[in-house]
Amino acid sequence: MAATERLTELFSELKYCDEDEQKQKICAMNEIVDKMNREEYDSVFTTELFDKIHQMIEEKKLSMGKAILLLKCIGYWKVLKNMIVEEEQKKEGKNEKLLNDLCECLLSLNYEFTDIPEEITEICVSCLLKVALRKEENEETKKEAEMALLALSNIFCYETADELYLNEIREIIKYHQERCNLTRLAYQSAWKFLVQRFYSVLSLEEVIVNELYFAREAIKELNELINEVD
Template sequence: MIEEKKLSMEDAILLMKRIGYCKLLKDVWNLRFGGSSLQKRFEKMIIDEEKKKGEKNKMLLPDLCECFLSLNYRYVVLSETVNEICVSCLLKVALKKEESEETRKEAEMALLALSSIRDNFVKKELYLNEIKEIIKYHQENRNLTRLAYQSAWRFLKDRLLVDNGLEEVIVNELHLAREAARELEELSKCVNWKKEKEEEMGKETKEERVIEKWFSEIFHFLYSITLWNEELAGLIGSIVQVYQVAKDNYKEIGDWCIHLLRTEAERRAVNVKDLLKGRAFDTVLEEFQRPTLSDNIECSLLIFFINVSKRLEEKKKDEMKEAKRKELKRKMFEKMEEEGFEDIVASFYEKFSYIFANHNVFIYL
């Protein structure tokens, strides 16, 4: 269409940027772009524009990079040259600190596009200082949109897949657990959790999408980390708060919360006391009272209890830690007795064979 002069290059790029934005926002997969003639054309245009001497169109290279990354399938391995050009270019866009709606929108698109880079190695010197500056500046000044901030974290957290040395930066320097908890709490205030009109039922807002994206990051974060700090207890509490408001009208978000609580019970980086402190234990008990439970949710609830029980059975050599374990175990069993859950616990054993046969489960040992 461009060659036939039915569409200008500027309009074509604008259209593809919009398509790529919607694709990433809704986590749609595009398997046809990788290896296509269009992908190869974008790669050539990006390299040519980077090499161009003299006066340049300042927005053309960022636009090309955004289109290229956002249209790609995030598990496709990109060429090292194009990968490095895109990362450097889009981080410069996101680093702009002018306070305007246009700058915020540019940063959002740049960071959203960067968040699509998953299984590609990126040299630490290309991104680490820049992404740290972007995150820290937002923590102090709140200059990014919620989607842009979540995307910045996704880009950094995905680098953890190939560089375990980032864990200290993510957990203790930039405080992912604390920031995720705060974002979930603030996003929850922006969502109308009581959908009463029929036309509202099938619609999903941008805030709901960002909550789901945070849940996805938290899930992978919990499976990646070995470090622990007190901020994880606050994150558990925030997940529980979202569950309490979402469980009746937002089944997908409510189910996400239960699966995350199950994951927290599985991970050694999460202390069992935090599950009690953050009301995860109470929440799982409450969920068992719901009249209709799907097999998937019932599986997560059962595995939560199995893992917590296993961990409470582990005796500690340190006398002080052993005393704390016994006290925590006593509190949890008293909580279950108060709520009248002895029969439910007894019925678990009848369901184990079914759960093991029909679900891919992980039991903490």
């Protein structure tokens, strides 16, 4: 069967499958996409197909996790990685905003997966920490910091040297503790990014417990949540 026909058939079967079967079919689609030429790809992945994906999510026939996996297999994953490397390597005319957006998108699509190459992870961490470190206290900057930190919190395995992130994320958290310049989601995401490094970098214990006062901050968060619950 032609690649396009087989892929269309697999897609049409998704809404009738349970989650395990959906994952198997999406993985099969991924293998087909990798072998498609541009003409075949363009003939299948149309606006109508994306509308159907959206409809399946709305009708709860496709979970958000499976939808993200499906979008990755459609090709965004491979294309995003290439675009990030190309933009980062530009000696002139680098578009920082585009690079930040690409990094956020890549890490957000990562979801429960950990197969981002280390060199691309380092680019993403470096770019997005710069965004989160901005000190202007206006709504636009807060939103940009929130999106950057939320994307960073999706990184589960990252064992590169401490100095590439520790000083920056510590500064972000301490600055917020003094000025309250982050949104609640951004602040939680900053802590999540840092605490997830704790498993591979044991020297973070003193910083987290004694310098950034994790217990105090956790109690504060819990008390605020309790006040919002009936």
